[in-house]
Amino acid sequence: MRITTRYAATLGALGLVLAGCSSEAGQQAEGAAENTAEVAEDVEFPAGTTMAELAEAGSITVGTKYDQPGFGLLNPDGVPEGFDVEIAKIIAGELGIAPEEITWTETVSANREPFIQNGQVDIVVATYTINDTRKQVVDFAGPYYVAGQDIMVAAGNPEGIQGPEDLAGKTVCSVEGSTPAQNIRDNFPEATLVTYDVYSKCADDLANGNVQAVTTDNVILTGLVAGNPEGFELVGNPFTEEPYGIGLPLGDTEFRNFLNDVLEEAYEDGTWAAAWDRTAGAITGEEAPEPPAVDRY
Amino acid sequence: MQFLSDNSDLLWSAFLTTLSLAVTSGLCALVLGTVLVGMRVSPVPPLRGLATFYVEVFRNTPLTVVFFFLFFGLVYVDLQFPTRFVTAVAALSLYTAAFVCEALRSGINAVPPGQAEAARALGLDFGQSLRTIVLPQAFRTVVPPLGNVWIALAKNTSIAAGFAVTDLTAALQRLANVNADQLLAVFAAVVLGYLAITLPSAWLIRLIENRVAIVR
Numbered sequence: 444m445r446i447t448t449r450y451a452a453t454l455g456a457l458g459l460v461l462a463g464c465s466s467e468a469g470q471q472a473e474g475a476a477e478n479t480a481e482v483a484e485d486v487e488f489p490a491g492t493t494m495a496e497l498a499e500a501g502s503i504t505v506g507t508k509y510d511q512p513g514f515g516l517l518n519p520d521g522v523p524e525g526f527d528v529e530i531a532k533i534i535a536g537e538l539g540i541a542p543e544e545i546t547w548t549e550t551v552s553a554n555r556e557p558f559i560q561n562g563q564v565d566i567v568v569a570t571y572t573i574n575d576t577r578k579q580v581v582d583f584a585g586p587y588y589v590a591g592q593d594i595m596v597a598a599g600n601p602e603g604i605q606g607p608e609d610l611a612g613k614t615v616c617s618v619e620g621s622t623p624a625q626n627i628r629d630n631f632p633e634a635t636l637v638t639y640d641v642y643s644k645c646a647d648d649l650a651n652g653n654v655q656a657v658t659t660d661n662v663i664l665t666g667l668v669a670g671n672p673e674g675f676e677l678v679g680n681p682f683t684e685e686p687y688g689i690g691l692p693l694g695d696t697e698f699r700n701f702l703n704d705v706l707e708e709a710y711e712d713g714t715w716a717a718a719w720d721r722t723a724g725a726i727t728g729e730e731a732p733e734p735p736a737v738d739r740y
Numbered sequence: 741m742q743f744l745s746d747n748s749d750l751l752w753s754a755f756l757t758t759l760s761l762a763v764t765s766g767l768c769a770l771v772l773g774t775v776l777v778g779m780r781v782s783p784v785p786p787l788r789g790l791a792t793f794y795v796e797v798f799r800n801t802p803l804t805v806v807f808f809f810l811f812f813g814l815v816y817v818d819l820q821f822p823t824r825f826v827t828a829v830a831a832l833s834l835y836t837a838a839f840v841c842e843a844l845r846s847g848i849n850a851v852p853p854g855q856a857e858a859a860r861a862l863g864l865d866f867g868q869s870l871r872t873i874v875l876p877q878a879f880r881t882v883v884p885p886l887g888n889v890w891i892a893l894a895k896n897t898s899i900a901a902g903f904a905v906t907d908l909t910a911a912l913q914r915l916a917n918v919n920a921d922q923l924l925a926v927f928a929a930v931v932l933g934y935l936a937i938t939l940p941s942a943w944l945i946r947l948i949e950n951r952v953a954i955v956r
Contacts, residue, residue, distance in 0.1 A: 552917050576918065576919060576921060616904075620916060625918055638906070639902060639904050640902035640903075641902075644904075647812045651812070651815045
């Protein structure tokens, strides 16, 4: 009985926190929608381009994550919210497509490439790290944000972990198949790596002391710390660079240039920073960082 | 091909993990299931009730929930298995034992009542007649359903991938994300790994079935 009650309480509390975050962000997004996610009118693009097709159709299909607080998280109404979602809205706006005309599709780490290749989505904005293997099969616009791998420990940092070198001899948790897990395997083999399928199980194991640390991109860890600020803390010493890009079909250079132009425009006129402030920034409480330079490779 | 040989170490150790998960859990479940069925048909009401309760609880709980409880629930009562592999074996065995018990019970029901009565007339007690007369005949009848349970177990081991055990499914997750351009090769390798366990099993089960069939 004691087990069930404690679990129910934890789950309930987590639910409240999540609901709190998302509804808050939702209200803010609504209020800000008028002056930020601007919908261009009378858009015109060269015939035959992807932009012309999408503008003509008046809708776009966007793949994003549904489980990433601050970037792409499904709210109770069934609509995703977060920084990735706002980036997609800015792009749709430049194509003359209103936010409500966007078709959202959940993409998880393993299905992003096939979804782009098979045309199930037009673009993917889903904490999608740009790397060379992925560039073989899809194209990337951006980066529009640079995350970094960081470490989360129990509150008070009892093991005194300051960086990845301190993980030697400790047990560290991450998600199977993720880039951060592979990084630990390749570069910090003295650490014992435990891999679950979702980060919430890592958080459970950190809470009950089975692992001493959890490692992945700082933005994901921030969401976990926000869910249990008494139990966890972030080391705050990112040791990799994970440039998040917008995934699109391989070889569509015109579309890629257009996306890069839209990003640069959003950097300049402040819509990028505003999108950050009301999503991921609202969770971390930090101001929008300097936007990264887009890479027109 | 190059890609698969580059990752052959991981795939091979993942295959061995899946195989040892299945075999170890299968043996534990067989022993536990046999004990349970003995309790279920025993003349002692509390034992019968306990075994029935066990079967209904584990047969009707999703395996993922059993895993979750053993991994994250037991610590609240200060219990812990030595390693995550052992925890996974425990979850798979506890769950599968319920199905083994039910398969065996159907076999016991198929043994003509005259067999047990004759054993009793010869002066065997309940335990002796179960061990030497009833169960040996029951096992012969339930080879096909036990085979089903075994193959289901071999595939159920994939749930361990979500709980920090690097089996074939975990290898699939790991390789698929890092090698976006080799998805089909990864899938093919992993499916072959499972087939290498289940197809020979199906063949072996048919062989045993023919060997031990009771001609009535």
